[in-house]
Amino acid sequence: MKKKSIALGMAVCLCVGIFTGCGKDGEGAQTVQSEQGGQNGQDSRETEQPSVVNTVFNGELERDVTIQVLENDTAVSKGYFAELIEAFNEKYAEYGIKAVDANMDQYLDLANDGPYGYGPDVLYQANDIIMQYAEGKHIYPLPVEKMECFAQVPETAWAAYRIDLEGTVYTCGVPVNVQAPMLYYRKDLLPEDWETAWDENGNKIPDMAENWNAMYAWSVRRHGENSSQYGYMKSLFDVYFSSGFLFTYGGYIFGNNNTEPADIGFSAGEAEKGAWVLSQLASTMNEECIDDSITTNAYSKLADGTYFATITTPDMYSTFLEEMILVYEEEGLSKDEARAKAEENLVMTTLPALPESGDLTEEGASFVDTKSMGGVNGYAISAYTKHPNACLAFVEFATSYDMMVRRSELLGIAPARNDAADTAGGTSQLLYNNLEAGNIVLMPSIKEVSQIWTPGETFFIDLAKDAFRPEGEKKYTDLDAMKKGLEGVDQQIYDAIFTLK
Amino acid sequence: MRKNVSVGKILDTTITYLILLAVAFVFFFPCLWLILASFSKSGSIYSFDGFFPSQYSTASFVKLFTDTAMYNYPKWFMNTLLIAAGSCALGTFLTILTAYTMSRFNFRMRKPMMKTTMVLGMFPSFMGMTVVYLLMTQFGLINHLGGLILIYASGAPMGYLTQKGFFDTIPRSIDEAAKIDGATNFQIFTRINLPLSKPIIVYTALTSFTWPWSDFILPKLLLKEKNLYTVAVGLMSLDETEFARFAAGSVFIAVPIVILYFCLVKNMVNGIAEGAVKG
Secondary structure, three states: OHHHHHHHHHHHHHHHHHHHOOOOOOHHHHHHHHOOOOOOOOOOOOOOOOHHHHHHOOOOOOOOOEEEEEOOHHHHHOOHHHHHHHHHHHHOHHHOOEEEEOOEOOOOOHHHHHHHOOOOOEEEEEHHHHHHHHHOOOEOOOOHHHOOOHHHOOHHHHHOOEEEEOOEEEEOOEEEEEEOOEEEEEHHHOOOOHHHHOOOOOOOOOHHHOEHHHHHHHHHHHHHHOOOOOOEOOOOOOHHHHHHHHHHOOOOOEHHHHOEEEEEOOOOOOHHHHHHHHHHHHOOOOHHHOOOHHHHHHHHHHHOOOOOEEEEOHHHHHHHHHHHHHHHHHOOOOHHHHHHHHHHHEEEEOOOEEEOOOOOOOOOOOEEOOOEEEEEEEEEEEOOOOOHHHHHHHHHHHOOHHHHHHHHHHHOOEEOOHHHHHHHOHHHHHHHHHHHOOOEEEOOOOHHHHHOHHHHHHHHHHHHHHOOOOHHHOOOOOHHHHHHHHHHHHHHHHHHHHOOO | OOOOOOHHHHHHHHHHHHHHHHHHHHHHHHHHHHHHHHOEOOOOHHHOEOOEOOOEOOHHHHHHHHOOOOOOHHHHHHHHHHHHHHHHHHHHHHHHHHHHHHHHOOOOOHHHHHHHHHHHHHOOHHHHHHHHHHHHHHHOOOOOHHHHHHHHHHHHHHHOHHHHHHHHHOOHHHHHHHHHOOOOHHHHHHHHHHHHOHHHHHHHHHHHHHHHHHOOHHHHHHOOEHHHOOHHHHHHOOOOOOHHHHHHHHHHHHHHHHHHHHHHHHHHHHHHHHHHHHO
16 A cells, blocks of 8 residues: 555656646747747848747836836946936836946856846847857847837848857847957057157057067067066967957857858968967967966056056956056046046057068068957847837837947947047047948857867967977977867867757 | 873874875965955956955955945845855754654654655755746745745755764653653653753754855746845856956855854854753
8 A cells, every 4th residue: 555655656757747848938039939929030131030039029118116227337337337228217217217336246047047037138249249148049039120220230240149040030130239359458558769760661559569579579588687577468268369369360269150050260261370370479478378367467567667557358457547646646647637647648559560471570560450259239129128219119229329329438438339439539430430441350149169278279279379388399380280279279169069969 | 290201192193184285275365365355456366466355355255245236236235144144043953853752752653654754865956956846836925035935944954863873861760750750742742851962953953054155056946036146156147257256245145144153153062062961
């Protein structure tokens, strides 16, 4: 009898387990699945959005609702976000629509929190993150053709937010700003005779900011004169910043515009020349270039004059500036004087050009534009929101010309809108131009991109270490060895993606 | 009269103290470094003169409590205090009741329950995190400090064995004498055993307080809003350029627990001594 009872209990448990899988899917999953309405694939900007997108975004604003918006920390700390939601709330007060700060970590987990109602309604993230959510059907496709900003944003930026699901192309985000590596250097640390000896074309811009050969030469000289000081410094292991050197010489991440994960191209073309450039630059640095030490200490080391230059994203400008102000204040300047001096001495510009040969010591070299890995940050709407039309109104408002210009003024970012980039001028315009010219390779928007980092880091660490190995123990002694190393990276990425698929 | 001390004894004492000093240094040095770093004037780990800061100031602590636009440390601190105090009160109550019941009463499933709780206690707490998350979503207790208190307090009795061991050392003859005098079980517990158990109550309260005070995983899992963060979660969310704030926050979080320890340790020692005399 006892055994029968146990068996019966186990059978009941088994049945419960089996039927557990028969429940309803989450709201978000249902939403996107229902959107695949048999439309044909659409690649053109002029084609219509799938009708189901129009069903969700029917233009009827929900009334008396509160939408939660997740912005990035910089926008919050600089006060831009407060301005944005205040302006939006004022405009939509008659509908009772109110936008509030989602008050969450900027690195959210929409996939886990969204289905339970704890995610934001509108989120601001990088394109690769948004598109990973898109693949998981956690965000809504948007009727972008109907949006005011559509014509102002370049096709390259929109492409970063497109996804093809079972033959139907959806656009799942609205580009806001372009992120790509920028060169930061100290004008006051240039050699005294730079205008005569380091400005070959006489354009009043130092050669170090125009080509990597001059940057390399100045780095060698500065470190040679004082071993505690350096020229260009950057953690080379960082794939985001280092891979641009490979792309300049023909390398790429995935084939077919970064959509074909089986075609991996870190070693494509003459990418080994880019690796050679990196190894030459490593020889002018110290061993901190092997790990992320330089990335984290660059702010204070550039400020105190230990480093002459580094590269990072444009949104870090204010951090460099604050560090320099602190140093100048310690030297006895007032707050205003320190700020003025820091703004005068800190220069942010686009990356210098690379020599065609890859040889940083070549004299009379011809140069090519440096390509870099970049991203487009933008807004997306959670598939778990109950107020999609109010959210769309917010995105429309936040990507308007006025707000984009204001965002650029306060945060120093490069707007993805052409007209806003024109108004912002300076580096924003340069970045926008670089994006249009194809010099910014946008991070792939497919989930396989998560497999490129570790193999890439391993190679770049090894390459950086090579600069500090004794002569007989170096691994990458010529271009062929570098090519083989990069081919190894391609193979490792391929294995990581497909071995368990 | 001068006491004769052998060379071996001196050598033994010296070596023992040297080892103790070395061990103390290993544990104390990181704390010292963090405390000094939190008083660094520059606020950057990279501007240190060698291993320690070159200039000192209290600016990081001032910033910690005044610059709350992005990182609201005072709020995180109060959240942590609320969770830890709530868990401490409820958890201690439940643990003491459980331990006393297991120690003093014989009932049918007592032994199997003891074995089961002992085996369950061997599993790491994070093993059930997914289930805890799903349950809390169903009860609507995500983003509620009360949810955390509930979990900490309900999990606390699992570690009742230490407390049971203490109750086992209080002679049952005292209970029997009280019973003969007409005392009820509740009266025996509250009037006789509880006053004798001050040390273990203090110990239970301290451990029930420190666990939620320093826990990271559970608050990270259940608290999504920044204003509800505990200090551990908040400090982990700091930007990489906020080292000074991190150091100051880490140092300050130790203050209440140190105060609590010094306030309660006297009761622990007194209680233990008292128990020893009576025993």
